[in-house]
Amino acid sequence: MNNRQRTISREASFTGPGLFSGEPTTLTVAPANEGTGITFVREQDGKAAVIPALVQNVMNRPRRTCLKNGTLFVETVEHCMAALSGLGVDNAVVRVSGGQIGELPGGDGSSKPFVDTILEAGVVDQEAEIEPLIIRKPVQVSLDGATIAALPGPTDCLEILYDFEAPAPVGRQLVSFRLGDEDFAKMIAPARTFVFEQEAKELRARGLGKHLTPKELLVISPEGPIDNVFRFPDECGRHKLLDLIGDLYLTGRPIRGRIVACKSGHKLNHIMARRLLEQEESHQRQNLVHRDAEMDIRRIQRILPHRYPMLLVDRVLEITKNGEKAVGIKNVTFNDIFFQGHYPGTPIMPGVLIVEAMAQLGGLLLSRKLEHTGKLAILLSMDKVKMRHPVVPGDQLILEAVAVRVKSRTGHVRCKSFVNDKLACEADIKFMLVDAEPV
Structure with a gap:
């Protein structure tokens, strides 16, 4: 054939x-x-x-x-x-x-x-x-x-x-x-x-x-x-x-x-x-999960200013060559601090933190654009946010961000997150790209 x-x-x-x-x-x-x-x-x-x-x-x-x-x-x-x-x-x-x-x-x-x-x-x-x-x-x-x-x-x-x-x-x-x-x-x-x-x-x-x-x-x-x-x-x-x-x-x-x-x-x-x-x-x-990481946690920390307990991307599995799409992982464990209050008897990852994890991956995607080197992605707006499936301890949250429109000072990404083959959350997220403050 x-x-x-x-x-x-x-x-x-x-x-x-x-x-x-x-x-x-x-x-x-x-x-x-x-x-x-x-x-x-x-x-x-x-x-x-x-x-x-x-x-x-x-x-x-x-x-x-x-x-x-x-x-x-x-x-x-x-x-x-x-x-x-x-x-x-x-x-x-x-x-x-x-x-x-x-x-x-x-x-x-x-x-x-x-x-x-x-x-x-x-x-x-x-x-x-x-x-x-x-x-x-x-x-x-x-x-x-x-x-x-x-x-x-x-x-x-x-x-x-x-x-x-x-x-x-x-x-x-x-x-x-x-x-x-x-x-x-x-x-x-x-x-x-x-x-x-x-x-x-x-x-x-x-x-x-x-x-x-x-x-x-x-x-x-x-x-x-x-x-x-x-x-x-x-x-x-x-x-x-x-x-x-x-x-x-x-x-x-x-x-x-x-x-x-x-x-x-x-x-x-x-x-x-x-x-x-x-x-x-x-x-x-699922195939991406078993590949070598595009970014490990150390490289992620060089780009994102977030730290414990707010760094919610553990690994970036892939960023396409044209910079249009990124896939990452958030490993959800019972030791995550938010499970102490949400909810002790029925632990569920807060939807706002799922959206935050997707937004962080979106920021990492935008950072790969040459004109955005050294820029920080600040959340500007969220639209079409929908929670589809609960995320609980033991889940591996696969994050996906696709660039919709990117300019020198703004970025628009369409994000989804999955647990296995179930859609957990989706949102359109817009950022303002600003100069990062020196540490």
Whole structure:
């Protein structure tokens, strides 16, 4: 199996009306550098918004997946994302121009037009290796009678089993596919979006899809497709599996393991993508605990003025090369002085001290910026503070700080703290950076 990242060799485009809106738009797929992932660029009225294809940028929309940055959107991206995932494209820029809402061209309602466009351009290997997201522990999510389970499985592909059931003439359809091993372009990509006759009437009443006829969209009556034929006996199940592949690629990485889905739609697919990212982030944090420290307590003391009992960062495990993120540890023991009064019978670490520990890590992160050498981070404000899980003696509090905006005199960091894989606390913290007083 190919372990190299891949992009496309040249630009390729196609134009057509959006599936829901009917507005004509042009989609252009272009090469991208290693490690940049899939990025949409929405071009409208002389403005352009860069929208990474990540589940964090999903906006809630019925029956489709929408990505947003500010006031600009790209709508119905799932078929394009499925094509990129199915063909093993790790890095690409997808430009969307024309129309008012930025809906991608719908084509025939399948991934085939996107697959054809990508294959026309050609897919090429890059030097960097793939970093797959491996499912390590079972995860299950449910919503309105639908379920998705993610399970450990093969580490060289993603096995998917989709169980779909609908009224006659569709019935129950059980579809299996090995993403990264079997032929997506032939087996899954041609499966089209479908609606039942009553749904089609309701959509038209709302002004959606008026440009389409049953010859162009798979409309299913109790007797079967209207003015159309199925491409596969289980085309509906295959298309639901196609949507799942596209939505899960919003993790930003190819997934390895096993997925079992029953009646899932876009909303539940997005929930699973978020849960898989949370599991991977937890795994990475646990791996950091066993690495050599970026800063031990002696180096921390050279930067922070805090001392017992207010120095609440025992070790810095990692500070990224670009200085955007830091991970640290606070080991919580019964000997910590605050447990004498909070509370003697039920010792719980005060929330304000958890926030203080996160703020100290944020100060250490900001200190790595060259222009902040010798500066002291003074707390300016806190926002969106939420306590999620109690911290007790014996816990190891893993602290995380991510730089949001950093200037010469101010800094804004987004902080979280975890106990194992449970989120304990989160907060947005702003600092004023002042000259440290000589000792």
